[in-house]
Amino acid sequence: MTIAASLPQSRGEKLWDLLEKAGCYLLGILWVLPLLYSVWMAFHAPEYEVRFELFAPLTLENFFNAWNAAPFGRYFLNTFMLISTILVCQFVICTLAAYAFARYEFRGKTLIFMLVLVQLMIMPEVLLVENYRTISQLGLVDTILAMGLPYMASAFGIFLLRQTFLTIPRELDDAARVEGAGPLMTLWKVYVPLARPIYVAYGLVSVSYHWNNLLWPLVITNSVTTRPLTVGLQVFASPDQGVQWSVISAASLMTSAPLLVGFLLFQRQFVQSFMRAGIK
Template identity: 50%
Template structure:
């Protein structure tokens, strides 16, 4: 009887243990899903908050001028705002200037940061670590602090109110050099040795091995560089005076400050949409590549 009772008690304990384990597992799963649902709600709320100004600008850009001023909801639609804005200010010239400046800065940056990053990652020379640390000090210095000194240099070079004057301070990027140098350091040295055995020069190794393998890092830097210089305002405002050299952001500010359009929200919204539309289209077309580049461009020491 004792053996039978003990066996029955042991089976009962095992069943209770299984039931307790199952209940704990269910509670854990429910807790995880509740946490995920809460996180999704928070992200959705932040996305809605971020989208409100954009939706407001898009709505006002296509509303008739009278409807945009009133408080009542309107289903009106017109393209006259864009025609009026395009004819009222040289936005075509502003757009071309912005494309030219942004593309030229990025291409020169790719050249300079590639050579500098390769030198810091693979070329041994005396004081390399010290020079690299001094080079990284630029990341900790806000760009606005250097505006006065940069303006003096551009003025002495006679480059005020020129596109080259806008571009020159940005031809080198400490952040880009740091990002690319970390990517180059992760590549195994065996690739260099194998290429040198085949008779490849340092430049050929850089072009055929390092740059293709660091493509995600280049794409990540392209997003940062292009978006920054497309939206840059303070430096182009200080350097340029003529419409022939103004960028879109400066042209938009001048247009919004004008007495004729200052209270016309439809015109200002249409001009704003003209400025931001290329970046929005670029992101929508290449969003998968953007996300993939940031996922595959992790930085290691």
């Protein structure tokens, strides 16, 4: 009786697993098709945008046209400067804050940490007007610093590093204290090296977000000399010149290539770090 009852359940589980895999493959295909179509248009002449030929001639003309249509060199430089500034500030501020929340006891600690977590629930677009007013009063409009200033402290980074620091045994603090290390030296020599995979994962998340961020840089910048890549791509959607999808695809591939390469290089560290932190 028990064996007979278990057979239908086993078949049902196999059927459910099959349906799950089929759904995953279907979603994967739906996600990959637009990307493949974009790559196709980028490496082929404009006449192949709406028709497919297996042995159509490849060309790099779209990439040259995209590079010459806008100051991409300046856009790349602005983007790298922006992301580097934000990432360095986030690492310093988030590390110090996470270490304080993980290892020190002070009045209002729980309340302050709850306020940090509340920031995770606030969309950046909600603060757009107030951030612009603040930046304008500081006289920083249309500068790279203005684009990065609202993001130099990250609630997600503080939370992620705090969870990691809590898993480090306190005996390491005692050992470092015996060796004569102060709090900052302990943080630099003990906690930061042990949390290196977390820094890699958070760095990829932060870089990906700010690399693709459009709304705030669009609002706060006015000139070509300060615009990042995301804002610079708008030049290809000019209604006067028409929309050239092959050139847009080439420009999009150029801007997304560094992110894709970075993720492929650090994919293992990215996944393992979140698993160690207990975050899904």
